[in-house]
Ligand SMILES: C[S@@+](CC[C@H](N)C(=O)[O-])C[C@H]1O[C@@H](n2cnc3c(N)ncnc32)[C@H](O)[C@@H]1O
Ligand SMILES: CC(C)=CCC/C(C)=C/COP(=O)(O)OP(=O)(O)O
């Protein structure tokens with residue numbers, strides 16, 4: 035196939051990156067193995083690369099003096115991350131067993147497994163990382179749901195899915211790696227009319243003025259390009275995705291960050307998230323839109 039190559043040692047077909055930037059992002063996620071992600075995933079086998087929402091259960095955590103405290107803290111952070119994915123799935127509308135849902139930027143596939151477990155549907159994911167696609171497909175096979183949960187290495191701006199194929203699609207903390215107009219044009223193509231698009235994302239707040247130093251720090255840390263809230267809404271309506279629900283999750287995600295900042299699994303980015311959420315320059319939002 036032109037402009038493509040097969041790598042050795044992996045079962046997935048790996049297209050050449052669409053740009054040097056996408057090559058960098060593929061490498062970033064191929065090399066990622068942070069304990070804050072792997073040890074949380076090990077709690078119940080759902081591996082996430084997104085953040086948490088909801089109040090911390092201090093009774094479940096118990097005393098910091100307890101020798102089992104760190105294990106409980108990891109379980110609590112993971113519970114909050116899974117609660118975030120549950121909220122996203124809540125917004126997908128009524129999905130049937132015969133439906134297909136698309137996860138754009140699927141990471142290690144935790145949200146797709148949850149979607150299948152909840153709806154019985156088929157979940158198709160794309161990621162730039164061959165390691166993540168292999169990991170997702172391996173997990174799905176281990177769970178005996180390999181025929182329903184499937185990831186492939188693919189640019190989310192040019193997917194192989196048929197026009198109108200998906201009843202729902204989403205980006206869970208993956209839209210800051212792409213141009214939003216190109217992204218929503220592709221979701222709009224893949225979704226059936228009446229289908230549902232959902233994103234949970236961090237965005238800079240136009241009321242603050244411009245991206246703050248904390249937002250710039252987050253961009254540098256993850257090699258991403260955080261968009262403004264205004265850009266999201268404009269790019270959606272320009273692409274037949276009409277926002278139906280917007281939830282500011284900033285207050286709901288702060289407890290996760292404050293707890294994470296006390297753990298041994300810190301990565302150094304905690305301060306930037308906490309400070310930018312507190313100074314109002316950055317927001318954690320869910321936007322659910324109808325494909326009209
Ligand atoms: C922060 S992770 C989020 C993973 C997942 N949505 C979750 O909630 O666990 C970002 C993901 O976006 C993917 N990504 C970034 N740019 C992409 C692109 N152009 N096409 C496909 N995937 C992309 C990365 O490969 C990675 O899997
Ligand atoms: C809300 C924003 C701006 C997100 C940026 C995208 C991103 C890297 C999300 C979390 O991934 P992760 O779970 O791999 O990160 P970490 O290792 O920090 O937990």
Ligand SMILES: [Mg+2]
Nearest residue numbers: 070071083084
């Ligand atoms: Mg994480």
